[in-house]
Amino acid sequence: MADTATPNVIRRADYAPPAFLIDTVALEFDLVPERTVVRNTMRVRRNPDASHASNLELMGEQLEFVSATIDGAPFDNAHAHEHGLTLSNVPDHFELTITSICNPAENTTLSGLYVSGGNFFTQCEAEGFRRITYFLDRPDVMATFTVTLRASKADYPVLLSNGNLLEEGDLPDGRHFARWEDPFRKPSYLFALVAGKLVALEERVKSGSGKEKLLQVWVEPHDLDKTRHAMDSLINSIRWDEARFGLELDLDRFMIVAVSDFNMGAMENKGLNIFNTKYVLANPETATDTDFANIEAVVGHEYFHNWTGNRVTCRDWFQLSLKEGLTVFRDQEFSADMAGGATDEAARATKRIEDVRVLRQMQFAEDAGPMAHPVRPESYVEINNFYTMTVYEKGSEVVRMYQTLFGRDGFRKGMDLYFKRHDGQAVTCDDFRHALADANGRDLAQFERWYSQAGTPRVSVRTRYDAAQQRYSVTLAQGYGDAAPAARETQKGPLLIPFAIGLIGKDGSDLSLQLEGETRASDSTTRVLDFTQTEQTFTFVNVAQEPLPSLLRNFSAPVIVEYDYSADQLAFLLAHDSDPFNRWEAGQRLATRELLTLAGRAATGVPLQLDDSVVAAFARVLTDETLSPSFRELALMLPSEAYLAEQMAESNPAAVHAARQFVRKRLANALRKDWLAVYEKHRTPGAYEATPEASGHRALKNLALSYLAELDDPAEAVRLASAQYDAANNMTDRSAALSALLNAAAANGGSIEAQQALDDFYRRFEKEPLVIDKWFALQATQRGSAQRPVIEIVRKLMAHPAFNLKNPNRARSLIFSFCAANPAQFHAEDGSGYAFWADQVIALDAINPQVAARLARSLELWRRFTPTLRDGMRAALEKVASQVKSRDVREIVEKALA
Ligand code: B3K
Ligand code: ZN
Numbered sequence: 001m002a003d004t005a006t007p008n009v010i011r012r013a014d015y016a017p018p019a020f021l022i023d024t025v026a027l028e029f030d031l032v033p034e035r036t037v038v039r040n041t042m043r044v045r046r047n048p049d050a051s052h053a054s055n056l057e058l059m060g061e062q063l064e065f066v067s068a069t070i071d072g073a074p075f076d077n078a079h080a081h082e083h084g085l086t087l088s089n090v091p092d093h094f095e096l097t098i099t100s101i102c103n104p105a106e107n108t109t110l111s112g113l114y115v116s117g118g119n120f121f122t123q124c125e126a127e128g129f130r131r132i133t134y135f136l137d138r139p140d141v142m143a144t145f146t147v148t149l150r151a152s153k154a155d156y157p158v159l160l161s162n163g164n165l166l167e168e169g170d171l172p173d174g175r176h177f178a179r180w181e182d183p184f185r186k187p188s189y190l191f192a193l194v195a196g197k198l199v200a201l202e203e204r205v206k207s208g209s210g211k212e213k214l215l216q217v218w219v220e221p222h223d224l225d226k227t228r229h230a231m232d233s234l235i236n237s238i239r240w241d242e243a244r245f246g247l248e249l250d251l252d253r254f255m256i257v258a259v260s261d262f263n264m265g266a267m268e269n270k271g272l273n274i275f276n277t278k279y280v281l282a283n284p285e286t287a288t289d290t291d292f293a294n295i296e297a298v299v300g301h302e303y304f305h306n307w308t309g310n311r312v313t314c315r316d317w318f319q320l321s322l323k324e325g326l327t328v329f330r331d332q333e334f335s336a337d338m339a340g341g342a343t344d345e346a347a348r349a350t351k352r353i354e355d356v357r358v359l360r361q362m363q364f365a366e367d368a369g370p371m372a373h374p375v376r377p378e379s380y381v382e383i384n385n386f387y388t389m390t391v392y393e394k395g396s397e398v399v400r401m402y403q404t405l406f407g408r409d410g411f412r413k414g415m416d417l418y419f420k421r422h423d424g425q426a427v428t429c430d431d432f433r434h435a436l437a438d439a440n441g442r443d444l445a446q447f448e449r450w451y452s453q454a455g456t457p458r459v460s461v462r463t464r465y466d467a468a469q470q471r472y473s474v475t476l477a478q479g480y481g482d483a484a485p486a487a488r489e490t491q492k493g494p495l496l497i498p499f500a501i502g503l504i505g506k507d508g509s510d511l512s513l514q515l516e517g518e519t520r521a522s523d524s525t526t527r528v529l530d531f532t533q534t535e536q537t538f539t540f541v542n543v544a545q546e547p548l549p550s551l552l553r554n555f556s557a558p559v560i561v562e563y564d565y566s567a568d569q570l571a572f573l574l575a576h577d578s579d580p581f582n583r584w585e586a587g588q589r590l591a592t593r594e595l596l597t598l599a600g601r602a603a604t605g606v607p608l609q610l611d612d613s614v615v616a617a618f619a620r621v622l623t624d625e626t627l628s629p630s631f632r633e634l635a636l637m638l639p640s641e642a643y644l645a646e647q648m649a650e651s652n653p654a655a656v657h658a659a660r661q662f663v664r665k666r667l668a669n670a671l672r673k674d675w676l677a678v679y680e681k682h683r684t685p686g687a688y689e690a691t692p693e694a695s696g697h698r699a700l701k702n703l704a705l706s707y708l709a710e711l712d713d714p715a716e717a718v719r720l721a722s723a724q725y726d727a728a729n730n731m732t733d734r735s736a737a738l739s740a741l742l743n744a745a746a747a748n749g750g751s752i753e754a755q756q757a758l759d760d761f762y763r764r765f766e767k768e769p770l771v772i773d774k775w776f777a778l779q780a781t782q783r784g785s786a787q788r789p790v791i792e793i794v795r796k797l798m799a800h801p802a803f804n805l806k807n808p809n810r811a812r813s814l815i816f817s818f819c820a821a822n823p824a825q826f827h828a829e830d831g832s833g834y835a836f837w838a839d840q841v842i843a844l845d846a847i848n849p850q851v852a853a854r855l856a857r858s859l860e861l862w863r864r865f866t867p868t869l870r871d872g873m874r875a876a877l878e879k880v881a882s883q884v885k886s887r888d889v890r891e892i893v894e895k896a897l898a
Helices: 221-225 229-247 289-304 318-338 345-367 389-422 429-439 446-452 569-575 582-604 612-623 629-636 641-647 653-670 673-683 694-707 714-729 731-746 752-764 768-778 792-797 809-822 832-847 850-858 867-883 885-898
Strands: 020-030 034-048 055-057 062-070 078-081 084-087 091-102 110-115 119-123 142-152 159-160 164-170 175-187 193-196 199-206 212-219 253-259 272-276 458-466 472-479 497-504 529-532 534-542 548-551 561-562
Touching: 020 497, 062 078, 062 084, 062 345, 078 175, 091 110, 091 318, 110 548, 142 159, 142 193, 159 175, 193 272, 193 289, 199 221, 212 221, 212 229, 229 253, 229 289, 229 318, 229 389, 253 289, 272 289, 289 318, 289 694, 289 731, 318 389, 345 582, 345 629, 345 641, 345 694, 389 429, 389 446, 389 497, 389 529, 429 446, 429 458, 458 548, 472 497, 472 529, 497 569, 548 569, 569 582, 569 612, 582 612, 582 629, 582 641, 582 653, 582 714, 612 629, 612 673, 629 694, 629 768, 641 653, 653 673, 653 694, 694 714, 694 731, 714 731, 731 752, 731 768, 768 792, 768 809, 792 809, 792 832, 809 832, 809 850, 832 850, 832 867, 832 885, 850 867, 850 885, 867 885
Parallel strands: 020 142, 212 253, 253 272, 458 561
Antiparallel strands: 020 034, 034 091, 055 084, 062 091, 078 084, 110 119, 119 193, 142 175, 159 193, 164 175, 199 212, 458 472, 472 534, 497 529, 497 548
């Protein structure tokens, strides 16, 4: 219904090849902030594989058309309109030159060519190139680009574009130029230019075949001391892609540029990656361990796109996961290898747990609401709304399943075949699947459903032990439960689910596994079952004792497993499972179940109590010195409030908050001595090191501090946190101490120590925008109280001189942090959070639709909440729907209300 009511729905089924192709592009830019002139000369020809069209329809937005010539002669049959330029009755092949003007200074959308901090930057994916010049701005039109940049030499001493620098020199009137050439054909979304006052950290490395490569990380001069980690991450990425996939850097030069105004994380433009400063700049004083890890992951991600995305690109935007799912999988594997190599399963598991936590909290929620869509969507109104958790994170899980099915070597064979077949092409998710299938001699027709069906699959498990026959049967049944309407209409049949399983004996060790019909037990104590039918039974034989099943080891498929474990069984798995992921999972299941029961009680006003056995299970993890600190930190962290609220039949954020706080306080008070001991033991004195080990110690120590801040008498925690704040030589410890002080003070409406630390933090880092973002975010996500609701603090901060709605990082640090990461305060019964949300979506809509649309999504699950909250959210959504202008926000709110 939404589809017919909304105009301009783009459908996958309507794909048609372009009527014309463009082989070469020569761009000339005269860069002036308010009035940049772009001259674009293209070699155009009719596409032999498309149906005939007499007109050439070029896309263009927010451009002032100046002139068009064909083969050097003025062309009068050119008609400029709101969406582009129509050239009527064009020849079969010709050289087309178009001159147009754009206004980068006024471009607050940060899509196309824009000015940030006095420098020029571009962002073209998905459809920003048409805001720079008229073009066939679609990924299946691939051309080679030459780019000439001209600008004032004093104002823009550095002029960069894709590929290799051909020449540079001076021009009259204090201007200069640079000419760049990218030897590889590419779609327009990978075009980039940068011009301004920037400096670079440089390094020369030899690639696998012995060729020398120039690597540069470009930043504003005062940030040069924060580039080392990004450079190291880039070098590690280059080495890793050679070693793991045999993929070499194909250009002589590879550049990363940091910009502080950026809509997302980073962009993989060919040879000229443009990054949000957040994912480049780091030193121990300004960046946390998480920041260091994120920088490594994002630098890797964008670098890996050079092959998965750039050399082989997408035929159309419905295939987005072809490059994004695959590249997320590659960056996850890179980070895991960097942390634990190929064999340290415990270290790899830390990364896996973090990734799965994000998937379950964010992607499962997406799949349960009005924006639910398959990994390969069927339709969209605004493609920028489909850079989603489903396309990225579920897409990555889909790619991971090939590796789970075929092993690392089989996966590598599939990748090799994919590049052999498709290098230089714009292809589809089907092409990728066929390469994996053919390289491994397996029919993967059923696997296609992972790309076309939305919703989170549920696998329910029944087990039966026959002691006399020594047989253990596991019956798996798959379905989607009560799926969201948007998901339900895509569901056609059962999936091929690689279901990894182990069986655990009474002493906690793995039993050997032999399936019925096999002549002997397999070497591995984990088996990946090919689960392909709606219901299927797998029978293990020679099972001498009744085992405890360890299900979906290492999270072998993006599904929800339903199995009725007792609390004792979960505690046993938490203590013994040889699969580190499932050890963590057992603790999470135990905690989730307990927390949901408590939230139900809190919702109806019944007093809360926590079973001693749960406290005991946590105590064992806390004091188990054989477990790595990072694992303990993950295992002792309770599921997030957002995740828990989503699990309730009717989401009740206040009840979830009450329950979770109750458990945190109970664990804090009951295990006070242990938390203190852990706090002392895991300090990291001496110089800061960003290694996984050191950051594991800090994570566990700071988790202990956060629990200590929950004590009924927090005086000791406040003393420890203040001392840690003052003595910290790194941002991880300093921000954790500040957060502990804020939360310890919340119940009393604030404290002197917390206020002093906040003021000190601001003064200390006034000149570091990324740290000031943290200062805003810490306040927006802090715990509130009846006397001091966080909305009041947020409103006040909106008027702070350092707040700036136009800067996406700053908007995210205050507004998104409050609306999306502080559920108990945002969902206040009085609707104050929703009113604030509506005002901000509307304000952002006029500045930057992409950022506004992201914020708009924080109410999409409104139907799942309690009646009062539901009414408040609907009213706010209706208000936004009646006022927004952009296609981006309109799609989100209309889908939410439909
Ligand atoms: N490909 C870009 C995302 C572009 C988003 C456009 N709205 C970054 C990435 O995934 O690597
Ligand atoms: Zn990407």
